[in-house]
Amino acid sequence: MTGKHAEMSFGMLEETFYHCCQLLVQQSQQLRDSWSWVPLQGSQEGYLKKTQVRSVVIKLSPVWDQAASSSDPGSHGSGHSQFYPQKKSAHVAPCDADSVSSEMNDDDDDDDDGICTVSEDSIQVLQYEYHILYSCSYRNPVLYFRVFTLEGRSLSLEDVWRSVHPNFRLQLQNSPLNTISQQEHPLLGQPFFMLHPCRTEEFMRPVVQAAHEQHRPVNYVLTWLSVVGPLLGLDVPLKYHTQLQSAAGPSSTEPD
Amino acid sequence: MADDKDVLRDVWFGRIPTCFTLNQDEVTEREAEPYYLLLPRVSYLTLVTDKVKKHFLKVMKAEDVGEIWFEYEGTPLKWHYPIGVLFDLHAFNTVLPWSITVHFKNFPDQDLLHCSSNSVVEAHFMSSIKEADALKHKSQVINDMQKKDHKQLWMGLQNDKFDQFWAMNRKLMEYSTEEEGFRYIPFRIYQTMSDRPFIQKQFRPVSPEGKVHTLGILLKEMYPAAIPNEGEQKRYQAVIHGIEPLLETPLQWLSEHLSHPDNFLHICIIPVPTD
Structure with missing residues (x-):
C-alpha cells in the first residue's frame, strides 16, 4: 500500500482537476470574473477559458540574446520586435509585405512625434486568451495562452517575452525556452504559448501540505493559478480565496 | 537480446526518400530544380533541411524569403512531430519518394509553430523527453541527469549519433x-x-x-x-x-x-x- 500512498501525493487526479475547475467557474460567476468551462464534445474533458484586454508595457530592445544560442545563422526575426520593426527591411522577413509597409508607416509617425526615439518602452493594448488544461503526464494544471493585437495579429514568442513584467523576465530569461514556449494546444491542435509545467509539483507540494495540516480548504487549481498567473498579467482576486475560506465545510475540495 | 538491439538500430536509421519542390507561387529569379534527400524518420523537418533551404535560396532574392515551412498535398506539416510520424500519418499508402512542397511566404500561423532556430527544436525535444520521464519515472531519471547528459541526448539526435544517444537514453529506459x-x-x-x-x-x-x-x-x-x-x-x-x-x-x-x-x-x- 505504500506505493499507492506515494502515488496519491504526486500532483492531482484528473477528476479532482475537473471538480476544482467547476468550483472556480462558480466562484468566477459570483465575482463577475470571466472564467468559463469549454467542454470537448463527447467526453468529460475540456478546459477553462478566459479572455481579457490589457494594456501592457512592451520592452523594445532585445529581451534575450537568441543569437548566442542559435545554431542556425539564417534564422529570421530574432531580436527585433514585430511592433516596431527595425528600419532595415531585410530583418523583418517573417511579416508579409503588406503588414511590413503599414507598420513601417506607423513607425515613421511615431518618429515624428518623437516618442519612439525617446522612450525605451511602449504601451500596447493586447488581447489575452488563457486556457487551463489538465496534463496527465505531470498530473497538474497547465496554462496555455495566446496574445493578439487589437488588429488580430498574433504575437511572437519574442514579443510575448517583451510583455512579461521585468521582475519576472529578469529571473526567467536564463532559460527562456524552458519557461514559456510555443506548443501545440493538445485539444485544439493550434499553436499556443505554454508555461512549462515541469516545476509545478515542486512549488505546489508545500502549499498543499500546509493546507492539509491546518485543515484549510484549498482549491488546487485556484492556488496554482494565483502563483503562475501574475507572470502573464492574470491576477486572481483575493476574494476567490476568502470566499473559499468562508465556505469551508464538507464540500471543500480535498487535494488527492 | 542481440536481436532487440538491432531493432533500436533499425528504428534509428529508418529513412524516407523525399523530393522537395518549391511552391509555384514563390518569386524566383530562375527555375528551381527539385531537391532529393533521405530524411531520418526519427528527426525533425526543420533540423535536417538546411541543404534544402540553401538549395532554394540560390534562386530567390533575400527580400522574398520568409520563414520556411513545408506542405504535403495541402496540409502544412508540423515540424514538431517526428518526420516518420508525419509520413505515416499523411502519406503512408502513397508512392515514394514522398513529395513535399517548400514555402518561404505566407507562414500559416494558425497551424504551425514557429521555428526560428535549432534551439527551438532542442527545447521542444527536451520538453518531450522530460514529459515522457514524468510518466515513466515521475521525472526521477531525467532530474538526476546533469545538464551535459541532456546535451548528449540532444547532440546525439542532432548529429545522428546512435551510440552517443543510446549511451544516455539507456538510463531513461530502465525500471x-x-x-x-x-x-x-x-x-x-x-x-x-x-x-x-x-x-x-x-x-x-x-x-x-x-x-x-x-x-x-x-x-x-x-x-x-x-x-x-x-x-x-x-x-x-x-x-x-x-x-x-x-x-x-x-x-x-x-x-x-x-x-x-x-x-x-x-x-x-x-x-x-x-x-
Whole structure:
C-alpha cells in the first residue's frame, strides 16, 4: 500500500482537476470574473477559458540574446520586435509585405512625434486568451495562452517575452525556452504559448501540505493559478480565496 | 537480446526518400530544380533541411524569403512531430519518394509553430523527453541527469549519433526489478479524422491484476474503432515507424524499442486504403 500512498501525493487526479475547475467557474460567476468551462464534445474533458484586454508595457530592445544560442545563422526575426520593426527591411522577413509597409508607416509617425526615439518602452493594448488544461503526464494544471493585437495579429514568442513584467523576465530569461514556449494546444491542435509545467509539483507540494495540516480548504487549481498567473498579467482576486475560506465545510475540495 | 538491439538500430536509421519542390507561387529569379534527400524518420523537418533551404535560396532574392515551412498535398506539416510520424500519418499508402512542397511566404500561423532556430527544436525535444520521464519515472531519471547528459541526448539526435544517444537514453529506459515496467507508457495516438491532434492518457504496461497490456488492449481502450469487431472488415491500420506491429505485442516492449528519441511511442491510425 505504500506505493499507492506515494502515488496519491504526486500532483492531482484528473477528476479532482475537473471538480476544482467547476468550483472556480462558480466562484468566477459570483465575482463577475470571466472564467468559463469549454467542454470537448463527447467526453468529460475540456478546459477553462478566459479572455481579457490589457494594456501592457512592451520592452523594445532585445529581451534575450537568441543569437548566442542559435545554431542556425539564417534564422529570421530574432531580436527585433514585430511592433516596431527595425528600419532595415531585410530583418523583418517573417511579416508579409503588406503588414511590413503599414507598420513601417506607423513607425515613421511615431518618429515624428518623437516618442519612439525617446522612450525605451511602449504601451500596447493586447488581447489575452488563457486556457487551463489538465496534463496527465505531470498530473497538474497547465496554462496555455495566446496574445493578439487589437488588429488580430498574433504575437511572437519574442514579443510575448517583451510583455512579461521585468521582475519576472529578469529571473526567467536564463532559460527562456524552458519557461514559456510555443506548443501545440493538445485539444485544439493550434499553436499556443505554454508555461512549462515541469516545476509545478515542486512549488505546489508545500502549499498543499500546509493546507492539509491546518485543515484549510484549498482549491488546487485556484492556488496554482494565483502563483503562475501574475507572470502573464492574470491576477486572481483575493476574494476567490476568502470566499473559499468562508465556505469551508464538507464540500471543500480535498487535494488527492 | 542481440536481436532487440538491432531493432533500436533499425528504428534509428529508418529513412524516407523525399523530393522537395518549391511552391509555384514563390518569386524566383530562375527555375528551381527539385531537391532529393533521405530524411531520418526519427528527426525533425526543420533540423535536417538546411541543404534544402540553401538549395532554394540560390534562386530567390533575400527580400522574398520568409520563414520556411513545408506542405504535403495541402496540409502544412508540423515540424514538431517526428518526420516518420508525419509520413505515416499523411502519406503512408502513397508512392515514394514522398513529395513535399517548400514555402518561404505566407507562414500559416494558425497551424504551425514557429521555428526560428535549432534551439527551438532542442527545447521542444527536451520538453518531450522530460514529459515522457514524468510518466515513466515521475521525472526521477531525467532530474538526476546533469545538464551535459541532456546535451548528449540532444547532440546525439542532432548529429545522428546512435551510440552517443543510446549511451544516455539507456538510463531513461530502465525500471526497477520490482516493477514490471514503466509507471505509465508515454504514447500518443494520432489520426487525421478530427481536430483533436492526438490522444494521450495515462496507461500502465500491466493491469492491476498483473495482466500484460498489449498494443491491442491500448487501442481498444483509447481508440476502439481501430480494432475491427469479429467478422468485420479492418477499417484502420495502426502504424509505428512504417510497420503494423502485431496487436499482441506487449506495450512495455514497444515503449522500450519503438519509441522515438523523444521517448514517446507515436502511433498513427490511418484508414485502410480502398481500391
